[in-house]
Amino acid sequence: MSNENQLKKNGCSPSHQGCVSMVPIFNHLDEVQMEEIMQTVQSYSFKKGELIYRAGDTSNVLTIVNKGSLRIYRLSESGKEQLVRVLKPGAFTGELALFNETVHENYAEAMEETSVCQITRESLEKLLIKYPSISLKILQALSTRVDESEHQATQFSTESTEQRLASYLVDLLGEGNESMIVTLPMTKKDLASYIGTTPETVSRKLKELEDMKLIKRISSSRIKILDEDNLLFL
Amino acid sequence: MSNENQLKKNGCSPSHQGCVSMVPIFNHLDEVQMEEIMQTVQSYSFKKGELIYRAGDTSNVLTIVNKGSLRIYRLSESGKEQLVRVLKPGAFTGELALFNETVHENYAEAMEETSVCQITRESLEKLLIKYPSISLKILQALSTRVDESEHQATQFSTESTEQRLASYLVDLLGEGNESMIVTLPMTKKDLASYIGTTPETVSRKLKELEDMKLIKRISSSRIKILDEDNLLFL
DNA sequence: GACATTTCTTGATTTGTATCAATTTAGTCG
DNA sequence: CGACTAAATTGATACAAATCAAGAAATGTC
Numbered sequence: 001m002s003n004e005n006q007l008k009k010n011g012c013s014p015s016h017q018g019c020v021s022m023v024p025i026f027n028h029l030d031e032v033q034m035e036e037i038m039q040t041v042q043s044y045s046f047k048k049g050e051l052i053y054r055a056g057d058t059s060n061v062l063t064i065v066n067k068g069s070l071r072i073y074r075l076s077e078s079g080k081e082q083l084v085r086v087l088k089p090g091a092f093t094g095e096l097a098l099f100n101e102t103v104h105e106n107y108a109e110a111m112e113e114t115s116v117c118q119i120t121r122e123s124l125e126k127l128l129i130k131y132p133s134i135s136l137k138i139l140q141a142l143s144t145r146v147d148e149s150e151h152q153a154t155q156f157s158t159e160s161t162e163q164r165l166a167s168y169l170v171d172l173l174g175e176g177n178e179s180m181i182v183t184l185p186m187t188k189k190d191l192a193s194y195i196g197t198t199p200e201t202v203s204r205k206l207k208e209l210e211d212m213k214l215i216k217r218i219s220s221s222r223i224k225i226l227d228e229d230n231l232l233f234l
Numbered sequence: 235m236s237n238e239n240q241l242k243k244n245g246c247s248p249s250h251q252g253c254v255s256m257v258p259i260f261n262h263l264d265e266v267q268m269e270e271i272m273q274t275v276q277s278y279s280f281k282k283g284e285l286i287y288r289a290g291d292t293s294n295v296l297t298i299v300n301k302g303s304l305r306i307y308r309l310s311e312s313g314k315e316q317l318v319r320v321l322k323p324g325a326f327t328g329e330l331a332l333f334n335e336t337v338h339e340n341y342a343e344a345m346e347e348t349s350v351c352q353i354t355r356e357s358l359e360k361l362l363i364k365y366p367s368i369s370l371k372i373l374q375a376l377s378t379r380v381d382e383s384e385h386q387a388t389q390f391s392t393e394s395t396e397q398r399l400a401s402y403l404v405d406l407l408g409e410g411n412e413s414m415i416v417t418l419p420m421t422k423k424d425l426a427s428y429i430g431t432t433p434e435t436v437s438r439k440l441k442e443l444e445d446m447k448l449i450k451r452i453s454s455s456r457i458k459i460l461d462e463d464n465l466l467f468l
Numbered sequence: 469g470a471c472a473t474t475t476c477t478t479g480a481t482t483t484g485t486a487t488c489a490a491t492t493t494a495g496t497c498g
Numbered sequence: 499c500g501a502c503t504a505a506a507t508t509g510a511t512a513c514a515a516a517t518c519a520a521g522a523a524a525t526g527t528c
Contacts (some may be wrong), residue, residue: 061305070375075439076392077397077401078393078397081392082387082388082392084384084387096375097378099370099377105385125370132369135369136333138373139333139372140333140334143334144330144334144459146329146376147339148470150383152387153386153390154308154310156317156391157390157429158430159310159317161515162514163311167311187474188475188476193391195391196391196392200477200515201515203476221388221409230309395485396484422505422506422507423506432486433505433506434506437506437508438485
């Protein structure tokens, strides 16, 4: 942990109950088993802007988001920052350093007041042996992440900024959102970093999409999707 | 399997011995255990250009490369192809469709005469329960893949084509290659697709790097690295 | 609620890279 | 081996998006 002075450990708070019962990698187990896992899990909270870990740190814990959100980002060789993904409750990070006994390659930063649970390598390995279904859940999660990340890489290398922005908005919309209104979960600066462009270009492209009557900006962070099909068809 | 007529199944050939004893996810086990796994594994071979699977296919097997190489690529929404990675002996693919019981999102094509081993979901799940260390190996491999893919996405979004090409060449060089000569493992067309550019630009950038005395082209597919440090420092 | 600070937007300009077109080179096969 | 096909190179041009700069809006703070 890179900033021990800043975190609050609350070993027995009820908050990490949720942590176990809520996350996909554990919540398929029964009550007794989850109770057992709770004993092995530590809960911490971070204030906005605090780092859970940074690139280069060694670590032997898996970090699971309980409440709030984490910003996972990388720095390129030339020092530019790229937002890799945003972790919402139930998602985990730190698997690279954990499973490969190596250092972190990315940064995890609290985007708001955020509480996380951490489980050590030893505890997790014991659990994986005792409950192989947990392995399967983590394998599912990781293979999905590989897919998402490769999808993103493909978009970066083959699609225009406009297309990437448009499909990001449609992704945000998700299934069966009647209102057709999406709320941007991050600043435009982070959004730009996430889709691999600059804030200026995001601003301009949003205006273009609005001019084309594909979207309508409701407020600075709320956007109404007017024409989902043509957004994907750019 | 998308082209059953084209593949040759050779159930009892010695080739899939190697398949098990060679791959990182199994070769830490002892002889008897590997023998057991060999019983559950099927071996197939593919000719150059044949597809092992395509996007949209359902599948319940994990495919492990035994000999030869596979080209894993994706098509973007707009139909452009992007080379995601090249699988060499010991590497595996198909985990998304396997673990998530969903369809493939990418294509796997033999780059040359290639033999693979396949293991079904049922067999693998039994093995994972019996030998949890296999889970750990797969978790290691997948978390490394997530890291590599996110690294690539970050490069796409933050680095210039020239920098991406240069760091690709340095990556190819690897550790302790005395000769400082790398051999491109794919056509320039595939290389262009892999680093997210066009063949024309690859050609031009290689010339620029040569003009800068950072590399020297020996033959069409062999390149001598003259100045590793400055290649990374572009 | 007014001030300060960051974020966002808009404009003018530059630049990197894609695209199109034409050779040249390399690879393949009868 | 020469003919054919695909791959690679080179040049000219077009264009998307980054950069630089400045003002507007939003957000946070005392």
